[in-house]
Structures are given as C-alpha cells and as structure tokens.
Amino acid sequence: MRYPVVMRQSALLATALMFVLHPRVGRAQSARGEWSAVDAALGRSGKAQPGDVQRYTFPRSDLHVMVGDVAVKPALALTSWVAFRRLANSGAMAMGDLVLSEAEVPAVIEKLEAGGVHETALHNHLQHESPRVMYLHVEGRGDPAALAAAIHAALITTGTPATAPTPAAGAPFALDTAALAHALQRSGTVNGGVYQVSVPRAQTIRMGGEDNVPRRCLAISRLRGSRQPSARSMAACPCPLRRPASTSSCSTS
Numbered sequence: 001m002r003y004p005v006v007m008r009q010s011a012l013l014a015t016a017l018m019f020v021l022h023p024r025v026g027r028a029q030s031a032r033g034e035w036s037a038v039d040a041a042l043g044r045s046g047k048a049q050p051g052d053v054q055r056y057t058f059p060r061s062d063l064h065v066m067v068g069d070v071a072v073k074p075a076l077a078l079t080s081w082v083a084f085r086r087l088a089n090s091g092a093m094a095m096g097d098l099v100l101s102e103a104e105v106p107a108v109i110e111k112l113e114a115g116g117v118h119e120t121a122l123h124n125h126l127q128h129e130s131p132r133v134m135y136l137h138v139e140g141r142g143d144p145a146a147l148a149a150a151i152h153a154a155l156i157t158t159g160t161p162a163t164a165p166t167p168a169a170g171a172p173f174a175l176d177t178a179a180l181a182h183a184l185q186r187s188g189t190v191n192g193g194v195y196q197v198s199v200p201r202a203q204t205i206r207m208g209g210e211d212n213v214p215r216r217c218l219a220i221s222r223l224r225g226s227r228q229p230s231a232r233s234m235a236a237c238p239c240p241l242r243r244p245a246s247t248s249s250c251s252t253s
Helices: 003-021 023-034 036-042 102-114 144-155 177-184
Strands: 047-049 053-059 079-086 092-101 118-123 133-142 189-191 194-198 222-226
Touching: 036 053, 036 144, 079 144, 092 102, 092 144, 102 118, 102 133, 102 144, 133 144, 177 194
Parallel strands: none
Antiparallel strands: 047 053, 053 079, 079 092, 092 133, 118 133, 189 194, 194 222
C-alpha cells in the first residue's frame, strides 16, 4: 500500500503551498513557534509587529491612578510592555517600558540587573497624578528566554496581574476617530476605551551595530485620547535611548 506515503506527501505539499500562497499565515505560525519559550517565561502570548518584532503587554489594572478628576485607564498610560527582536548573529535584543509605583522600583531594578537586563531611563510620563507612577525603560541582549525570565522575575515583585486580561467586548466610543485620523494623517485603533496612534520613525536606527531597533519602542508619540469627560490627550516617549537630564524629559537622540 502506497496510500499513506502519497497522503503524507500531499499533506506536506499542501502545507508548503499554504506558506507560499498565504505568507501572512506562514509568518504568524513561524513567529508563534519562534517565541514560544518567551511566551512560557512571561506567562502570556506576544503579538507580532512590523520588523520581526514580538511585543508583550502587561496592563496595570491593579493601579488606580487619578490625574485631577480623570481616572487613567491602563490603555491610556498604565501598560508595561517589552519587545523582542532576533539579532543578526545570535540571541535577541529586548526593550521595554515598565509601569511601576515608586515603592516597586528598587526591587524591580535589583531583579532585572541580576538577570542581565539594564535600565536605560527612569522618569515620569504623567504630571500631577495620584498616586505617583514611574516609568522604567529597560534593555537587554542575549538568550530571549533568559531575558524574558529576568523580566518576569522583576514583574512578579510588583502588583502587575499575572495573567493577560480577557479582551472586553467593544463598547461605543465617544470620540470622532475619523476626524482624529484625518488630522494626524494616520489611523489608529480603539483599545481599552482609548484611541491609540503609533508613529514609527521613518529613518533606519542603529544601536550597538544593529539596524532596526524594535520599531514599537521608537514611536515618536502615541496619542492617547480618553473618552472620559475632562480628559486630556497625553503624549509619552516610549523608549528613550539616552538617559534624560531630568525625570520629566524624554530623549531619543
């Protein structure tokens, strides 16, 4: 009987055709397998980004932060994230921004440094918030699973929820997103009651001899407009590559 051999060959051919005819499907499946060890270390799945970057988010739904009479949503300015990209030679580069209370900072830095992940900036993104929130920018190179394990060890010293949140059902959004997209000349997405727009730098960025530092951390701004009354649009600098002169400034040069 040659049927099993023929069937196996047909299955292999069908799989190959799927990758050729549907490259997005093929890339998505490849990315899931490539970053499975990082998924396991961080306790959640990442999302593929342009430039072969895998990004993980950690909303701080445990924090209840007010700016005046506005309750700050996690999607507005209270979501930690880390992104990974394979390096040309070996290993990976990781960059991220961790949202922390002031009291959480020392233990997080200690765990990160013990695992080979370094802080590149510590400053504020918000003004006059209560309680105070710090933003710790991090960078590391090496085995991606080891970097992820170090970041996870740091996060579990904080109140960051251990599991990824369940996506909520879409609710009506009060802002005119079409008008915002027209004004910005870039479209965005509604996430967690917030309209988010990312603007990657157009030029090639080199860091440590590597091209294309993860694009998600090179967004020059992200408009975070809340639908809540009296809310203001807030801008944040997602990934400074040079330590700023003060805790309230941001530099990418």
